[in-house]
Amino acid sequence: MSSQAGYTPRDWGSHPPYLSPEYKSTPLRAPGKPLVVLPQSLSERTGPVYGQNAVGPLDHDLTKIAATTGEPNGERIIVAGQVTDEAGRGVPHILLEVWQPNAAGRYQHADDQHDAPLDPNFLGAGRCVTDAEGRYRFITIKPGAYPWGNHYNAWRPNHIHFSLFGPSILTRLVTQMYFPGDPLLELDPIFNGVPEASRQLLVSKLSIELSEPEWALGYEFNIVLRGRAATPLED
Amino acid sequence: MARDDKLRQTPSQTVGPYFAYGLTPEQYGYDYKQLVGNNLSAGDIAGERIAIRGQVFDGNGDTVRDAVLELWQADSQGRYAHPEDERGSNTGFAGFGRVGTGTLAEHFYEFQTIKPGAIGDGQAPHITVVVFMRGLLNHVYTRIYFSDEAAANDGDPVLAQIDPARRNTLIAQRQDGPDDADGADGAIYRFDIHMQGDQETVFFDA
Numbered sequence: 028m029s030s031q032a033g034y035t036p037r038d039w040g041s042h043p044p045y046l047s048p049e050y051k052s053t054p055l056r057a058p059g060k061p062l063v064v065l066p067q068s069l070s071e072r073t074g075p076v077y078g079q080n081a082v083g084p085l086d087h088d089l090t091k092i093a094a095t096t097g098e099p100n101g102e103r104i105i106v107a108g109q110v111t112d113e114a115g116r117g118v119p120h121i122l123l124e125v126w127q128p129n130a131a132g133r134y135q136h137a138d139d140q141h142d143a144p145l146d147p148n149f150l151g152a153g154r155c156v157t158d159a160e161g162r163y164r165f166i167t168i169k170p171g172a173y174p175w176g177n178h179y180n181a182w183r184p185n186h187i188h189f190s191l192f193g194p195s196i197l198t199r200l201v202t203q204m205y206f207p208g209d210p211l212l213e214l215d216p217i218f219n220g221v222p223e224a225s226r227q228l229l230v231s232k233l234s235i236e237l238s239e240p241e242w243a244l245g246y247e248f249n250i251v252l253r254g255r256a257a258t259p260l261e262d
Numbered sequence: 263m264a265r266d267d268k269l270r271q272t273p274s275q276t277v278g279p280y281f282a283y284g285l286t287p288e289q290y291g292y293d294y295k296q297l298v299g300n301n302l303s304a305g306d307i308a309g310e311r312i313a314i315r316g317q318v319f320d321g322n323g324d325t326v327r328d329a330v331l332e333l334w335q336a337d338s339q340g341r342y343a344h345p346e347d348e349r350g351s352n353t354g355f356a357g358f359g360r361v362g363t364g365t366l367a368e369h370f371y372e373f374q375t376i377k378p379g380a381i382g383d384g385q386a387p388h389i390t391v392v393v394f395m396r397g398l399l400n401h402v403y404t405r406i407y408f409s410d411e412a413a414a415n416d417g418d419p420v421l422a423q424i425d426p427a428r429r430n431t432l433i434a435q436r437q438d439g440p441d442d443a444d445g446a447d448g449a450i451y452r453f454d455i456h457m458q459g460d461q462e463t464v465f466f467d468a
Contacts, residue, residue, distance in 0.1 A: 126284025
């Protein structure tokens with residue numbers, strides 16, 4: 028049972044610290060005591076399994092799944108990439124869930140009181156399962172920037188929330204994808220909570236190869252999850 | 263491959279306050295099918311049906327209304343529905359649940375599930391809990407143990423590592439409620455999560 032290698036630790040040099048005081052929700056919610064190291068038993072090396080049949084045929088197309096009267100407003104984009112482990116090996120057949128505001132920067136959520144229009148043709152949620160090489164692809168609308176209450180005149184940069192599982196509960200990841208060249212990034216305390224050397228890992232790249240002529244620009248966003256701590260000898 | 267050649271892990275970011283329609287749409291009333299919810303024991307699942315409920319508290323002792331919790335657990339015979347558990351689960355039990363704290367009074371969460379069996383490696387029966395919320399830049403892991411498994415808990419190697427003064431933060435307290443309350447056969451376990459303070463829950467780095 029314990030012959031399987033465990034997973035590499037969370038790289039705390041790449042993840043943001045829990046306490047990031049510029050992001051004002053962290054001081055009351057960051058754990059106050061050090062985390063306790065937990066050996067990786069079977070409970071940690073296993074995790075929920077989702078197959079291709081978990082998602083509907085339109086779940087990857089956020090411009091379609093909630094459309095009622097027509098196309099949603101905004102700039103149609105393609106967001107695609109590969110999920111790999113730290114050795115660059117694709118992570119196949121794992122669930123990705125995404126959510127985002129609409130083109131006007133408004134979330135379809137009761138708590139979002141931003142004075143910007145909702146879009147009757149856009150919910151902003153989607154999901155897909157990676158293919159055999161770990162690749163995924165969504166079609167959506169470029170999300171708008173929106174104000175938030177963190178500090179005076181605070182605005183979130185354009186972003187899409189991502190939730191991923193990976194092969195075990197230890198490879199779970201929730202993150203946010205940003206867009207290249209967004210001048211709000213340098214002002215955003217959530218983005219800047221990430222150690223500087225890793226921030227650009229959260230910024231997608233405009234990809235002309237992923238773009239479709241006369242239809243939509245493509246953005247590439249690759250995601251790296253924790254991998255196996257040791258590789259088998261034959262590798 | 264040299265260590266320096268490894269790719270860096272994609273940094274975690276907070277789940278934020280607006281996860282409901284992406285992660286828990288049906289719970290929050292959105293017209294979008296959710297893949298996973300708070301009922302792990304629906305259908306013909308072997309085992310003792312239980313409910314687990316509680317609240318999440320911030321450093322001021324205020325309830326957190328925008329947390330999302332996930333459970334990962336073995337079936338009633340201690341087997342995980344995952345390829346790495348060579349025994350496999352033959353009960354049809356997927357073992358995964360998810361709930362937000364924004365739809366019940368006083369920001370309670372509640373799961374319906376079955377009590378997990380011991381997995382057979384010396385650990386007491388337990389459930390892995392993953393916690394996300396606005397203001398939490400990396401998810402935290404904790405565990406639920408059961409107050410009516412005192413002997414097994416005494417022999418558990420993980421609990422044995424923990425400062426005895428903090429062990430009880432991981433032990434859900436059994437409250438025998440009225441039959442069928444909240445969809446369970448009877449037993450309700452109370453499990454609160456404290457992000458900070460004297461009662462701070464033990465969080466793990468695995």
